[in-house]
Amino acid sequence: MDHKNLVDIRLKLDSLDEQIVDLLKKRLDLVKSACDVKNSLGEGAYSHEREESILSHVESYAKTLSLPENYVKDLWRRILRESYKGVIGHFACTTDKNTKVVIVGGNGGMGQIFTRYFKSSDYDVISFEPSDWDRASEILKGAKIVIISVPIDVTLEVIKRLSPYLTEDMILCDLTSVKAPYVEAMCKYHKGPVLGLHPMFGPDVKSLVKQVIVSVPERFADKSAFLVEQFSLWGARLVKCDAKEHDEAMSIIQALRHFTTYAYGTFLSKENPSLKNILMLSSPIYRLELLMVGRLFAQNPRLYADIIMSSKKNFELIKAYAESIKPELEVIYKKDMETFIKRFIEARDYFGEYAQQFLKDSGALLAKFQDDKEGF
Amino acid sequence: MDHKNLVDIRLKLDSLDEQIVDLLKKRLDLVKSACDVKNSLGEGAYSHEREESILSHVESYAKTLSLPENYVKDLWRRILRESYKGVIGHFACTTDKNTKVVIVGGNGGMGQIFTRYFKSSDYDVISFEPSDWDRASEILKGAKIVIISVPIDVTLEVIKRLSPYLTEDMILCDLTSVKAPYVEAMCKYHKGPVLGLHPMFGPDVKSLVKQVIVSVPERFADKSAFLVEQFSLWGARLVKCDAKEHDEAMSIIQALRHFTTYAYGTFLSKENPSLKNILMLSSPIYRLELLMVGRLFAQNPRLYADIIMSSKKNFELIKAYAESIKPELEVIYKKDMETFIKRFIEARDYFGEYAQQFLKDSGALLAKFQDDKEGF
Numbered sequence: 199m200d201h202k203n204l205v206d207i208r209l210k211l212d213s214l215d216e217q218i219v220d221l222l223k224k225r226l227d228l229v230k231s232a233c234d235v236k237n238s239l240g241e242g243a244y245s246h247e248r249e250e251s252i253l254s255h256v257e258s259y260a261k262t263l264s265l266p267e268n269y270v271k272d273l274w275r276r277i278l279r280e281s282y283k284g285v286i287g288h289f290a291c292t293t294d295k296n297t298k299v300v301i302v303g304g305n306g307g308m309g310q311i312f313t314r315y316f317k318s319s320d321y322d323v324i325s326f327e328p329s330d331w332d333r334a335s336e337i338l339k340g341a342k343i344v345i346i347s348v349p350i351d352v353t354l355e356v357i358k359r360l361s362p363y364l365t366e367d368m369i370l371c372d373l374t375s376v377k378a379p380y381v382e383a384m385c386k387y388h389k390g391p392v393l394g395l396h397p398m399f400g401p402d403v404k405s406l407v408k409q410v411i412v413s414v415p416e417r418f419a420d421k422s423a424f425l426v427e428q429f430s431l432w433g434a435r436l437v438k439c440d441a442k443e444h445d446e447a448m449s450i451i452q453a454l455r456h457f458t459t460y461a462y463g464t465f466l467s468k469e470n471p472s473l474k475n476i477l478m479l480s481s482p483i484y485r486l487e488l489l490m491v492g493r494l495f496a497q498n499p500r501l502y503a504d505i506i507m508s509s510k511k512n513f514e515l516i517k518a519y520a521e522s523i524k525p526e527l528e529v530i531y532k533k534d535m536e537t538f539i540k541r542f543i544e545a546r547d548y549f550g551e552y553a554q555q556f557l558k559d560s561g562a563l564l565a566k567f568q569d570d571k572e573g574f
Numbered sequence: 575m576d577h578k579n580l581v582d583i584r585l586k587l588d589s590l591d592e593q594i595v596d597l598l599k600k601r602l603d604l605v606k607s608a609c610d611v612k613n614s615l616g617e618g619a620y621s622h623e624r625e626e627s628i629l630s631h632v633e634s635y636a637k638t639l640s641l642p643e644n645y646v647k648d649l650w651r652r653i654l655r656e657s658y659k660g661v662i663g664h665f666a667c668t669t670d671k672n673t674k675v676v677i678v679g680g681n682g683g684m685g686q687i688f689t690r691y692f693k694s695s696d697y698d699v700i701s702f703e704p705s706d707w708d709r710a711s712e713i714l715k716g717a718k719i720v721i722i723s724v725p726i727d728v729t730l731e732v733i734k735r736l737s738p739y740l741t742e743d744m745i746l747c748d749l750t751s752v753k754a755p756y757v758e759a760m761c762k763y764h765k766g767p768v769l770g771l772h773p774m775f776g777p778d779v780k781s782l783v784k785q786v787i788v789s790v791p792e793r794f795a796d797k798s799a800f801l802v803e804q805f806s807l808w809g810a811r812l813v814k815c816d817a818k819e820h821d822e823a824m825s826i827i828q829a830l831r832h833f834t835t836y837a838y839g840t841f842l843s844k845e846n847p848s849l850k851n852i853l854m855l856s857s858p859i860y861r862l863e864l865l866m867v868g869r870l871f872a873q874n875p876r877l878y879a880d881i882i883m884s885s886k887k888n889f890e891l892i893k894a895y896a897e898s899i900k901p902e903l904e905v906i907y908k909k910d911m912e913t914f915i916k917r918f919i920e921a922r923d924y925f926g927e928y929a930q931q932f933l934k935d936s937g938a939l940l941a942k943f944q945d946d947k948e949g950f
Contacts, residue, residue: 530833
């Protein structure tokens with residue numbers, strides 16, 4: 199065998215690649231047709247059952263050809279994601295068409311996402327900006343849904359100021375990441391249905407498919423049921439939750455974690471090691487961890503300060519965490535292997551079967567992360 | 575349009591999917607032929623230039639069909655990864671065939687990987703296990719390469735005990751994650767070539783393609799050059815580094831980061847919030863962060879204790895980190911927005927252009943992470 203054989207095979211591979219791309223194009227076109235039909239039938243764009251059926255079909259077919267299972271599964275998950283992207287065009291409406299929606303802060307990142315989606319389902323959407331208070335009465339007149347999408351530190355004030363313009367037939371929603379105090383305030387300053395919402399994603403998402411929205415239907419849940427259904431139809435995954443339960447989980451999920459990331463990043467910046475060196479010498483896992491730290495600092499500091507400082511409970515939790523580090527430091531200083539292993543095992547027990555699952559999942563994710571890396 | 579149209583389209587999609595799977599099968603078969611040719615030519619399995627050429631070819635072809643650029647890029651990176659997997663079969667040898675390699679701890683996780691690769695390039699590989707000291711002289715006789723792949727806390731002892739059996743023509747290597755003390759010890763107890771190595775991956779990797787190996791060619795680098803070349807031929811990315819520089823970076827990359835993850839996990843286990851609730855209410859980014867924490871506890875506590883406690887410098891760094899948290903806690907307590915933002919911006923400046931890059935990269939990675947998630 200010589201080098202000519204290799205050149206021949208490579209030409210065949212290139213031609214094969216073109217054939218695959220051709221079929222992918224055809225596939226995307228077919229998906230668009232399917233979406234048109236679904237829209238005309240008033241069905242949701244995303245169907246979990248259909249996704250499962252597509253995946254199990256390609257997997258079992260791949261098996262007959264002795265192809266690795268995860269190979270086609272990975273590829274089709276990516277193919278399906280592209281399909282969802284294509285479907286943000288038009289969605290069925292779960293209530294009367296041209297229902298009026300006012301989004302307070304509709305020009306912000308999150309406001310824009312909801313504006314786009316409401317419009318795609320034939321709602322009549324109007325943004326209410328800080329300069330609009332003079333025209334508040336006019337803008338809010340006839341609205342069926344009012345969504346407050348403003349920074350958390352002005353949310354309370356906005357609820358109060360909106361109060362005189364709200365009528366009992368309006369559904370009042372907020373999108374803040376803390377629920378109890380705002381849901382309470384909305385109930386105090388509004389007599390109609392109150393639906394607390396917490397979208398668990400940032401303004402950079404391309405589609406709502408599989409994105410989690412926490413809903414706290416605090417008053418007259420039956421009146422806002424169509425709205426929750428509307429979000430589901432857009433592909434979001436709705437999680438109903440009690441406000442207090444939600445806030446307790448968020449102290450850990452958001453406040454504590456963001457704080458530890460912030461503390462790690464600011465410490466690094468003071469130590470000032472060469473980032474270039476560190477990246478060159480990093481394993482994929484540390485590269486990924488550094489990515490998760492660095493990404494925070496590319497974002498709005500106010501947003502993180504607001505989340506971390508949003509409640510006294512957050513501070514108590516963060517303080518308890520800081521105090522828990524002292525005895526661990528002692529363990530390291532004394533090289534107390536026994537205690538280290540004991541605490542390690544306690545944490546392993548806490549994570550339970552998730553620990554193994556997380557190791558497996560992160561392995562798969564790291565492999566994808568490696569794929570993206572330039573080889574040299 | 576009615577439901578029958580949808581059924582028709584779905585049948586067409588299923589048939590299209592089968593055609594794509596057929597082509598993927600053909601592609602993998604062609605890759606195997608290419609590998610056979612490469613092996614017979616003594617070429618490395620992985621070629622960065624070829625990877626770039628494949629990617630730019632499908633991307634430009636996809637562009638002519640108005641397909642999104644990242645779509646085909648993501649798919650082909652995954653396709654290429656599968657190709658590399660297929661190629662662990664046989665590799666060219668960068669020195670004389672049947673060169674004798676002794677791997678001390680060859681039955682361990684890392685030892686097994688190197689054993690498999692050395693064998694694939696026609697080396698004569700023998701494992702040296704703790705029970706083999708009686709036969710040490712016999713096992714090491716005629717070895718050209720001796721690799722120490724044992725837990726870090728016994729590495730020093732193993733180097734000393736090996737000393738009388740080592741001859742000047744043997745290349746002595748270690749695989750520990752700390753380099754200076756072990757490279758120094760190897761130079762003290764061995765007169766021949768010394769090559770410190772730090773593989774930046776765990777024993778769970780499927781292939782060495784794109785994996786980083788740090789090399790510290792401490793003595794007679796010209797004698798071990800063929801070995802470094804051998805690793806490159808297997809697809810690994812070699813980074814040459816000074817032992818001290820390496821260790822300084824590792825204090826941050828490994829010791830500090832593992833400690834913070836350990837501290838966060840043990841704190842969570844003491845607070846004991848419901849993991850199920852937390853996962854249900856998590857955004858993709860927190861789910862990913864929790865994954866990175868939980869995965870640590872699925873692994874060997876000794877390994878992490880060894881890394882964290884491997885030097886006094888590590889302790890000093892971790893202590894400095896713990897102390898840096900106090901003033902940050904004060905900031906949160908006082909809700910001192912101004913100082914928070916000031917420190918945030920300092921950290922942003924430290925991350926420099928990487929901050930934006932990390933935000934972009936993590937966005938792409940999170941999208942992949944979402945793909946894998948069951949919708950409901």
